[in-house]
Every structure is written in C-alpha cells, then in structure tokens.
Amino acid sequence: MTKERMQVLIVDDDADFGELTQRRLRNIDADVVFHEGPDGAIERIGEGGFALVLLDINMPGLSGLQILDALKQRGDADKVVLFSSMDERALEEIAKTAGVDYLSKSASKDELLARVAAATGA
Numbered sequence: 001m002t003k004e005r006m007q008v009l010i011v012d013d014d015a016d017f018g019e020l021t022q023r024r025l026r027n028i029d030a031d032v033v034f035h036e037g038p039d040g041a042i043e044r045i046g047e048g049g050f051a052l053v054l055l056d057i058n059m060p061g062l063s064g065l066q067i068l069d070a071l072k073q074r075g076d077a078d079k080v081v082l083f084s085s086m087d088e089r090a091l092e093e094i095a096k097t098a099g100v101d102y103l104s105k106s107a108s109k110d111e112l113l114a115r116v117a118a119a120t121g122a
Contacts, residue, residue, distance in 0.1 A: 006030040006051040006120040009044065011067070012083070013037045013059040017105065021054065021083075024109050030120050038062035042070050051120040054083040054103070057094070068098055081119065 008030050012018040018034040025032045030051065035044050038059045045053055045067075057064035064082060071077040082095045085105040095102035103115055 007049050008032045008052045008054065008116060008120060009050045010034045010054045010083075011038070011041045011044075011059075011064070012054075012056040014056070021112070024112055025116055028113060028117050028120070030116070038064070038067060041067055045071060045076060046074065050079060052116060053080045054116075055080050057082055057084040057086065057091070065094070065098065068100065079119075081115070 006029070008025060008028075010018050010021050010032065012021070012034070013036065015036050018036060022032045022034045033050075035041055038061050041062075055064045055067060064084070068077055068080055068082070071080060077100060080100045082091060082098070082100055082102040083105060084091050084102070088104045088106075091102050091104060101119070103112065107115070
C-alpha cells in the first residue's frame, strides 16, 4: 500500500504569484494545488484532503479573513496559514487575533519550504 501524499492548497487572487509559489514548493513531498481567487475557495477547502492552506488575506469580493471565519465555523481553520504581502507586524497581529499561523509573501524560498514542510510533515 502506498502512502498518500499530503496536499497543500494556495488560495490567492494573483495568478502569477500563486503559480510562482506553487513552483517554489514543487520540491517538497506534497501535491501543491493553486486556487485562483476567493470564489469557490471555501467549497474547495471543504472537499478535504488538504494538510495546509496558504490563504491570501487581501482579495476582492471575499477576503481571506471572511474565508477563515467560514472555515472556523466548520472546524477547518486549524490547517490555515495566512499568506500576505502586508506589513509583517500587521499580519502577525491579524493572525494572532485569528488564532492561526502566518507567513509573509516576502519570505525566502527556504523559509517557505521549511514552514510548509513542518506544517505538512512533508
């Protein structure tokens, strides 16, 4: 029997950045999926199977925080890491208040890989 690979979901309205992040994570032992924009993100996360969700905060229509609130109501927020280019202190405070982890989009590739690997066990 083969071990199922962990899955990581990136939710971001910036397709170029989402695809770049997906490529940066290709060397971890996990399947990395990109979901563009907030539309359908809650349903996509609800499909299950994701060990980690990198969730952008600033998206048009439905913000990452609104998505996070919906996930909290369903009990799916424990796997969310807020992933934003906003000021890191502000991001840290928002994440702390929300009770989730965070990662700046300006993090180095090594930091991104290490944080995702630690969160997924990959």
